[in-house]
Amino acid sequence: xxxxxxxxxxxxxxxxxxxxxxxxxxxxxxxxxxxxxxxxxxxxxxxxxxxxxxxxxxxxxxxxxxxxxxxxxxxxxxxxxxxxxxxxxxxxxxxxxxxxxxxxxxxxxxxxxxxxxxxxxxxxxxxxxxxxxxxxxxxxxxxxxxxxxxxxxxxxxxxxxxxxxxxxxxxxxxxxxxxxxxxxxxxxxxxxxxxxxxxxxxxxxxxxxxxxxxxxxxxxxxxxxxxxxxxxxxxxxxxxxxxxxxxxxxxxxxxxxxxxxxxxxxxxxxxxxxxxxxxxxxxxxxxxxxxxxxxxxxxxxxxxxxxxxxxxxxxxxxxxxxxxxxxxxxxxxxxxxxxxxxxxxxxxxxxxxxxxxxxxxxxxxxxxxxxxxxxxxxxxxxxx
Amino acid sequence: xxxxxxxxxxxxxxxxxxxxxxxxxxxxxxxxxxxxxxxxxxxxxxxxxxxxxxxxxxxxxxxxxxxxxxxxxxxxxxxxxxxxxxxxxxxxxxxxxxxxxxxxxxxxxxxxxxxxxxxxxxxxxxxxxxxxxxxxxxxxxxxxxxxxxxxxxxxxxxxxxxxxxxxxxxxxxxxxxxxxxxxxxxxxxxxxxxxxxxxxxxxxxxxxxxxxxxxxxxxxxxxxxxxxxxxxxxxxxxxxxxxxxxxxxxxxxxxxxxxxxxxxxxxxxxxxxxxxxxxxxxxxxxxxxxxxxxxxxxx
Numbered sequence: 001x002x003x004x005x006x007x008x009x010x011x012x013x014x015x016x017x018x019x020x021x022x023x024x025x026x027x028x029x030x031x032x033x034x035x036x037x038x039x040x041x042x043x044x045x046x047x048x049x050x051x052x053x054x055x056x057x058x059x060x061x062x063x064x065x066x067x068x069x070x071x072x073x074x075x076x077x078x079x080x081x082x083x084x085x086x087x088x089x090x091x092x093x094x095x096x097x098x099x100x101x102x103x104x105x106x107x108x109x110x111x112x113x114x115x116x117x118x119x120x121x122x123x124x125x126x127x128x129x130x131x132x133x134x135x136x137x138x139x140x141x142x143x144x145x146x147x148x149x150x151x152x153x154x155x156x157x158x159x160x161x162x163x164x165x166x167x168x169x170x171x172x173x174x175x176x177x178x179x180x181x182x183x184x185x186x187x188x189x190x191x192x193x194x195x196x197x198x199x200x201x202x203x204x205x206x207x208x209x210x211x212x213x214x215x216x217x218x219x220x221x222x223x224x225x226x227x228x229x230x231x232x233x234x235x236x237x238x239x240x241x242x243x244x245x246x247x248x249x250x251x252x253x254x255x256x257x258x259x260x261x262x263x264x265x266x267x268x269x270x271x272x273x274x275x276x277x278x279x280x281x282x283x284x285x286x287x288x289x290x291x292x293x294x295x296x297x298x299x300x301x302x303x304x305x306x307x308x309x310x311x312x313x314x315x316x317x318x319x320x321x322x323x324x325x326x327x328x329x330x331x332x333x334x335x336x337x338x339x340x341x342x343x344x345x346x347x348x349x350x351x352x353x354x355x356x357x358x359x360x361x362x363x364x365x366x367x368x369x370x371x372x373x374x375x376x377x378x379x380x381x382x383x384x
Numbered sequence: 385x386x387x388x389x390x391x392x393x394x395x396x397x398x399x400x401x402x403x404x405x406x407x408x409x410x411x412x413x414x415x416x417x418x419x420x421x422x423x424x425x426x427x428x429x430x431x432x433x434x435x436x437x438x439x440x441x442x443x444x445x446x447x448x449x450x451x452x453x454x455x456x457x458x459x460x461x462x463x464x465x466x467x468x469x470x471x472x473x474x475x476x477x478x479x480x481x482x483x484x485x486x487x488x489x490x491x492x493x494x495x496x497x498x499x500x501x502x503x504x505x506x507x508x509x510x511x512x513x514x515x516x517x518x519x520x521x522x523x524x525x526x527x528x529x530x531x532x533x534x535x536x537x538x539x540x541x542x543x544x545x546x547x548x549x550x551x552x553x554x555x556x557x558x559x560x561x562x563x564x565x566x567x568x569x570x571x572x573x574x575x576x577x578x579x580x581x582x583x584x585x586x587x588x589x590x591x592x593x594x595x596x597x598x599x600x601x602x603x604x605x606x607x608x609x610x611x612x613x614x615x616x617x618x619x620x621x622x623x624x625x626x627x628x629x630x631x632x633x634x635x636x637x638x639x640x641x642x643x644x645x646x647x648x649x650x651x652x653x654x655x656x657x658x659x660x661x662x663x664x665x666x667x668x669x670x671x672x673x674x675x676x677x678x679x680x681x682x683x
Binding site: 110111112114115117118120121122124125127128129131132135136140141142144145165209210211212214215218219222223226227230231367370371374375378379382383384 | 565566567568570571575576577578580581583584585587588589590591592593594595596598599600602603606607610
């Protein structure tokens with residue numbers, strides 16, 4: 001009887017060793033708190049809930065402290081999470097998300113006022129500002145390139161590039177990119193207000209003209225050919241973006257477009273969010289490098305906003321009265337679609353209740369998506 | 385104008401086809417195989433799986449995917465291109481991307497797939513032919529003056545030149561010198577990232593500026609095309625005038641109808657009368673409380 005009792009106690013003790021309570025570290029607790037904060041922000045404040053809920057829950061999943069060796073965690077070969085993470089590691093999910101983005105994006109604002117495209121280019125300054133800072137802080141060239149892309153404010157692009165240049169930092173980079181995308185309404189307005197005068201904020205822009213279907217179809221095809229001829233390494237992202245847009249604009253592939261912008265992008269968003277969140281295991285995530293990445297990410301968003309707003313101000317010097325652009329749309333050059341365009345609208349309405357900037361800001365916003373994909377291609381060409 | 389465009393489009397398509405077809409691409413099949421390194425006199429170099437020192441030939445898969453060399457031919461005589469047929473259906477003949485395979489030129493074909501039916505003592509040309517036995521994939525003429533244990537090969541994977549190599553590397557890259565990564569080389573010249581910023585911003589601006597120029601001109605063309613030509617005929621001018629004066633409400637109604645139609649949000653009236661219950665009003669007749677039987681009270 002005593003032997004049997006010992007057997008029970010011994011196995012209960014053994015079982016306890018397998019529980020998360022026995023393996024829990026302070027790091028796990030911190031990361032679980034971060035995950036809970038993400039979920040809180042998503043539900044209570046409605047900050048990017050589509051992203052923060054999967055990522056936040058993924059952080060919880062990734063920080064359940066298990067005993068290693070049982071094919072449970074995202075970094076253990078053969079585990080279910082590891083299989084799902086494969087799509088992140090190999091850069092499969094980001095192009096699929098770009099397909100969906102292309103299928104749901106209306107480029108009319110950009111086509112009707114093509115000079116807005118250039119704002120999307122100017123805002124990429126954030127990427128290279130962060131790249132320079134990262135080099136100065138001692139990150140390796142490939143790490144600096146991967147960190148810099150946070151300034152593009154484009155989650156899928158950040159994941160795609162970091163999976164190629166610095167897979168070890170991908171979790172931190174993805175979390176930083178998505179976090180700051182959610183925080184665009186907090187980060188950008190002070191910079192926008194600081195750089196503009198009240199008179200500039202009140203500038204009214206001409207309403208965009210109607211764009212024909214032919215123009216939209218040509219945009220998708222010509223856009224893909226031109227950008228990928230210049231930066232072939234951006235092909236996975238740019239090709240899928242314009243392909244998705246062609247599905248939408250051709251008007252004859254409605255079913256395909258509906259799938260790309262509906263169920264498919266939803267599925268991929270769930271998978272990418274959950275697995276990226278789960279990749280933030282405290283043991284690999286809580287490092288000084290991660291803190292540096294978060295600091296650089298914030299700086300890159302500020303620089304990107306600065307670049308976009310200042311570019312509009314400079315361009316305005318050469319434009320006639322009546323054709324001037326409101327510098328408040330400059331922030332939308334970062335590709336956080338449509339959050340940064342929404343910020344332009346909200347800040348614009350603060351100064352003039354009837355001056356709606358949303359449609360104008362959508363131009364640089366979607367140009368930012370193209371610009372950040374091109375920038376990612378350049379970084380890949382030079383550093384990979 | 386339309387006629388002119390119709391004439392131009394086939395020209396553009398033809399031009400693009402010419403451009404695309406003239407650009408060389410890396411083949412993802414046996415064509416990507418390269419003879420890479422050979423050793424004619426093996427005194428104390430690599431040993432084969434029978435423990436013997438034999439001449440060897442290294443082949444490199446220069447493509448970025450797996451190539452199966454099975455079915456191809458190796459020969460030391462261009463007049464007999466099918467001298468040694470590499471057997472098919474064996475997994476060991478698959479060469480991973482940017483990887484190497486070694487054949488032993490020992491004239492002992494019974495020893496396995498990688499043992500050839502010729503040696504290099506007489507051969508002055510080594511060649512590899514495609515599975516059809518006719519298409520030459522790669523060949524190398526072995527110069528005289530071969531020394532024992534000194535290999536003859538390409539100094540690097542991408543080189544077309546052949547030299548005597550200082551170190552033999554069967555099944556491995558001939559260039560064994562320490563190399564910097566592309567990123568390290570870049571940062572060595574540009575430690576602060578200024579150069580990268582300038583180049584990258586220039587490229588991003590150029591790419592988007594080209595788009596800007598194209599769409600600017602395309603927009604002008606479509607605006608011109610969309611603008612109705614007003615003819616000075618009395619009746620037509622009246623019609624144009626009426627169209628221009630269409631009120632905003634009418635435009636909005638048309639736009640909404642089109643939106644609903646295109647988004648398939650409009651409902652279909654099927655002319656069947658139905659009564660739609662819009663709210664539930666309380667009535668004791670429909671109340672469960674009053675319709676339930678009272679529990680019998682025995683008191």
